Amino acid sequence: DTGVSQDPRHKITKRGQNVTFRCDPISEHNRLYWYRQTLGQGPEFLTYFQNEAQLEKSRLLSDRFSAERPKGSFSTLEIQRTEQGDSAMYLCASRPGTGTYEQYFGPGTRLTVT
Amino acid sequence: AQSVTQLDSHVSVSEGTPVLLRCNYSSSYSPSLFWYVQHPNKGLQLLLKYTSAATLVKGINGFEAEFKKSETSFHLTKPSAHMSDAAEYFCVVSGPGAGSYQLTFGKGTKLSVIP
Numbered sequence: 743d744t745g746v747s748q749d750p751r752h753k754i755t756k757r758g759q760n761v762t763f764r765c766d767p768i769s770e771h772n773r774l775y776w777y778r779q780t781l782g783q784g785p786e787f788l789t790y791f792q793n794e795a796q797l798e799k800s801r802l803l804s805d806r807f808s809a810e811r812p813k814g815s816f817s818t819l820e821i822q823r824t825e826q827g828d829s830a831m832y833l834c835a836s837r838p839g840t841g842t843y844e845q846y847f848g849p850g851t852r853l854t855v856t
Numbered sequence: 857a858q859s860v861t862q863l864d865s866h867v868s869v870s871e872g873t874p875v876l877l878r879c880n881y882s883s884s885y886s887p888s889l890f891w892y893v894q895h896p897n898k899g900l901q902l903l904l905k906y907t908s909a910a911t912l913v914k915g916i917n918g919f920e921a922e923f924k925k926s927e928t929s930f931h932l933t934k935p936s937a938h939m940s941d942a943a944e945y946f947c948v949v950s951g952p953g954a955g956s957y958q959l960t961f962g963k964g965t966k967l968s969v970i971p
């Protein structure tokens with residue numbers, strides 16, 4: 743049983759560079775979520791997909807953040823013109839379309855902006 | 857709107873003694889509530905969930921939580937702590953806000969277990 747996978751696990755980038763993270767959800771899950779977790783805090787919701795449709799994106803942190811899920815399977819999260827404040831763990835989660843509402847999380851991508 | 861307050865940022869217990877991690881929630885809806893655990897350098901793992909069935913919920917590794925609507929609480933307990941329980945624990949609420957059933961996390965409680 744394959745869980746949620748994320749790539750890369752770690753990313754170090756210089757301020758001003760663009761970065762892209764990938765998430766592969768559990769195969770039968772049509773709902774996909776992105777969260778950000780900073781040190782000492784719980785994860786905070788960023789955006790949500792149902793299949794390929796991005797149904798909630800008002801919580802993306804700025805217009806430098808964007809996400810896609812073009813074929814309703816994997817998703818990407820892009821941060822343009824990174825800033826030091828973007829340093830955090832970026833988590834992806836998925837869940838099936840019916841049933842209970844628990845989400846299954848990937849291991850995360852840790853971003854460090856220098 | 858929904859929110860979660862974890863009342864202790866850090867709890868320290870001796871191995872073999874009971875564990876109590878406290879959580880209060882606020883929700884405009886009948887909520888689903890969860891506890892997740894995060895071990896160092898590991899992903900978030902679901903411990904247990906409440907979804908309006910039994911108010912006493914049993915989870916993995918001997919953990920339990922009781923949903924008390926009158927107190928808006930969902931405290932996590934375990935009768936006897938084990939060294940492997942040392943981790944960060946998050947109380948989480950989910951509801952139909954914005955239709956996305958996004959999870960709203962508390963700030964976490966770090967559990968330390970003393971040998």
